[in-house]
Amino acid sequence: MSFITSASAEISNGTVKIGVLTDMSGPYADNVGAGSVLAARMAVEDFGGKAAGMPVELVSADHQNKADIGLALARKWYDTEGVDTITEVVSSGVALAVQQLSRDKDKVFLATGPGTPDLTGKACSPVGIHWAYDNYALANVATAPLVQKGLKSWYFLTADYSFGQALEAEAAKVVTANGGTVLGSAKHPLNSSDFSSFLLQAQASKAQVIGLANAGSDMMTAMKQANEFGITAGGQSIAALLVNLPDIHALGLASAKGLIFADSFYWDANDKTREWSKRFMARFGGKAPGSLQAAVYGAVTHYLKAVDASKSDAGSVVVPEMKKTPINDFYTTNASIREDGRVIRDMYLLQVKEPSESKYPWDYYKTLATVPGDKAFRPIKDGNCPLVSVAK
Missing domain, CATH: 3.40.50.2300 (Response regulator)
Known part of the structure; x- marks a missing residue:
């Protein structure tokens, strides 16, 4: 020994x-x-x-x-x-x-x-x-309240790789579980600069909500071009399924105001x-x-x-x-x-402030709800992790 x-x-x-x-x-x-x-x-x-x-x-x-x-x-x-x-x-x-x-x-x-x-x-x-x-928590925390509020029909703009596809899949499950319907989706390449054809498809679907299953510069470009196309002015809502603070800073409150999404942290909480x-x-x-x-x-x-x-x-x-x-x-x-x-931690349902509500630099969010980790994340029994005994 x-x-x-x-x-x-x-x-x-x-x-x-x-x-x-x-x-x-x-x-x-x-x-x-x-x-x-x-x-x-x-x-x-x-x-x-x-x-x-x-x-x-x-x-x-x-x-x-x-x-x-x-x-x-x-x-x-x-x-x-x-x-x-x-x-x-x-x-x-x-x-x-x-x-x-x-x-x-x-x-x-x-x-x-x-x-x-x-x-x-x-x-x-x-x-x-x-x-x-993770995608399950983002979709679960942010999508369900919108569907429950009456925004029942969805069309997704999805980044065409594993992250975007998984984010769309999780959000679609939440939509249907809450009595909504998914009318379709358009897949776009990572780091796209032109969303016009995808947005036209989404607009033509007449879905109440266009769900952005992407992130970073793709999410921001899609948001900006959706505003240019007058999509929200035409009565459709935009739901961004993954939003990070630097995205909102780059978009500006005038473009992002009112956006509802989920996240795991806010610096000013x-x-x-x-x-x-x-x-x-x-x-x-x-x-x-x-x-x-x-x-x-x-x-x-x-x-x-x-x-x-x-x-x-x-x-x-x-x-x-x-x-x-x-x-x-x-x-x-x-x-x-x-x-x-999986780290089981609180998640937050957040909303981007109106420009008039922001009082100092980076004062961008208000917290609508705190969702406990055991309610936000996928139950362990549904994950099919081979390390977890079937009894659980």
Whole structure:
């Protein structure tokens, strides 16, 4: 029998190394990108720069929203650069590939950016944790109130890859479950500049609601062009299924006012969120953090706590430690990590303010409702995660 006498025996390479794999240049860069790297850096600094007595290092890279590029970067990090955990990974296709690789390598995967619920469903992993929202929660929290309000017929504009398709599928289920109907959908390529043909199809459908199953610059371009086409003036409503704070800043309140959507965080929600956000803003050109950037801070902090407690950076050791420890920080209150890797946390139904309601920079949202995590996220029994016993 051997006894481990120092933390270094279980911390590989004598360093805890965190990789932020993100979109630095594409349609989601403003929502994650450099802001997510800063959030991770703040988490490391606030933790004291060490875990289990070993120094913590940070690296970052741009996956360009391409699964092959993201996977190659992740493999290089794991195999030759001593990276112990990868976080962020907006883009569901990249995230699914990186989660599988992380499982093969026994590395913790902290998915804060992607939307696909498959990460805690059919593609779940014993070393994968899905931190912020997912498509199920976004659709469930935001779509149901609109259908219940009488907006029964829907037509979707959908980003044509795994994230958009999954977001449409989840929203369509919520629409029909609440007595509504889906009249059709138009699929558009990622990073589109011209939505005219898709919007004309949506307009011709006569649906009460055009649901935007996309994000980032695609969502903003579709919103702007819908306004130019006079779609809302013609009596149809626009529902954006995924909205991030930088999107609203770029659109402006005049274009975005009244929009109802779901999110996992708002910087101006309370004293704790404001205190952290103001520190972030001071280092980020005055820009307020969006939910995905704040999520990186929360995920990295919880990871470092588990590394410190377990004196290990092996995924199979660290993740059980993370799962048994409640999550409490400015971003998440009294949350837990479920057996399938899903963080069960409150979600918020939000509405963009009228320009006259906004009193200071980044004062953009009002909270309509707080939805507890057990009501917001998919029940574990419905996820088909192979790690979860059928009895549940």
